[in-house]
Amino acid sequence: MSKHRLSVVVTRRLPEVVETRLSELFDVTLREDDTPMTRAELAEAMKAADVLVPTLTDEIDNALIGQAGDRLKLIANYGAGVDHIDVATARQRGILVSNTPGVLTDDTADMTMALILAVTRRIPEGLAVMQRGEWQGWAPTALLGGRVGGRRLGILGMGRIGQAVARRAAAFGMQVHYHNRRRLRAETEKALDATYWESLDQMTARMDVLSINCPHTPSTFHLMNARRLKLMKPDAVIVNTSRGEVIDENALTRMLAAGELSGAGLDVYEHGTDVNPRLRELRNVVLLPHMGSATVEGRIEMGEKVIINIKTFDDGHRPPDQVVPSML
Template sequence: MPSRKLSVVVTRRLPSEVEMRMSELFDVTLREDDTPMTTDELAEAMANADVLVPTITDQLNAALLARAGDRLKLIANYGAGVDNIDVATARQRGIHVSNTPDVMTDDTADMTMGLILGVTRRLAEGFRIAQSDDWGGWAPTAMLGGRIKGRRLGILGMGRIGQAVARRASAFGMQVHYHNRRRLRPEVEEDLEATYWESLDQMVARIDVLSINCPHTPSTFHLMNARRLRLLKPTAVIVNTSRGEVIDENALTRMIRAGEIAGAGLDVFERGNEINPRLKALPNVILLPHMGSATVEGRIEMGEKVLINIKTFADGHRPPDLVVPSML
């Protein structure tokens, strides 16, 4: 007799190609509405499934994981970041956690460069003027932005995405500087033409553009706090396509309003989709709805990673993208 198919619960709508393949391989329960599950719905799913496929919108903390049944053995996260999951508690309960790394590197790096250009060249402001009835036509001193060639880019977090940003920035003629918890190998540094700063404070004080590309962990929460934000030059701009919690959003808003920071491009926010209204009102800020990885190709590849992790686990092997607490 054929072996029993794994019971898999998916918490959000996924690309149709991914849902179709998942239905062929597993006994899957798909999400009809593209809305986050409630806490009780997540608890019910974890109590009755072998595998849960959550997304960043599902906060699986210790209290919720305590409601998981003995049946749940794998949380196959649809996303690279796992700060929405208490990985240590999951492992203590015998639940493996996997993610989808290396998929959204290029997409997120592209969006980072888009935001750098958007803020320095005032694209959002120009769009609003062109859409309004107030545009009086071209003028020599109108809508002056800044040239990015020759500017110093400081990258906070030089992992895969940070390195991809560095390569793109170099092609635009920017000077690349970086701070990372571990220094890159000399040959990688040389290839990227990147200058390492052991002191984040010293780097921040010297750069023209700061790109946040580090994950959210307890050690990076408000890493860019009010004190550190004040080290930025008044002409500097800050771009974040990583996690909103890395920046003290209230402090950033106050300083942009006061003219102490020239502008910002943000794809992520400290409180999810609850954006500070004062931040929304600033003309020199570009706000995006967490779309750094939002390409058709990227989202399908993320689903393929999830499928491989579940199928490998079902076959009795270690998922290739297994996450362990020591990695975080």
């Protein structure tokens, strides 16, 4: 007798090759259009499915998990961050949670360097001049930025992505410093030629560029609050390709507008798509629409991880990328 096929609901459109493979392996309900599910649609999906495949645009809190049907046994998240899922409540209900770590490391680190260069070398300002047709030719003092080589880079969060940023920054001649919950092993620290700071305050005060590469957890919410942002040097730059909630966006906007910070490069925002309008008006800020992980290769690899997690679970084993509350 053939084995019962798992019922899987996918909440957003995924790359076609991923959707096709999911359909071959499982009884899949795919999204028709590329819009986030409503809360009511999510609740219905969680009542009917064995497995839910959500993305970071789906807020799966304890109330939604409380409405889940008895069938739901796995939330196989399409993405590395799981701050939109109440993992502890899911665990209490006997629902496993998995994610897709590692595959977006290089893509996000590339974007971090792109933002550092864009802000320090004033690339968007040069682009705007060209697009307006205002360029009058080369001039010795036009659009002068700063050299990245020799600058001190402070990395907040030295996990996979932080370390990938460190390797890239070193190739550009930057001095790498970092603050992390736990200090790296001595051999890793040596290989990265990175200086550890136990005090985030002290590191923040001495850096030329600060890169946010830590996840959003209750302990990192507004880690860069108004007080800590004010410790930064006036000619320093801050870059965030992690989670918007780590920075107090209003405080950052005020400081940038007042010239108390040299610039910022942001790919993520505290309130999702509701970006502070004053932030959008500032010339010393480069804003991107959460593109850090947006490569074709990365998106397909994320899908492959989701499929492996579901397949392993279906075969009666622990998903390789299972997330447990103690990890958060």
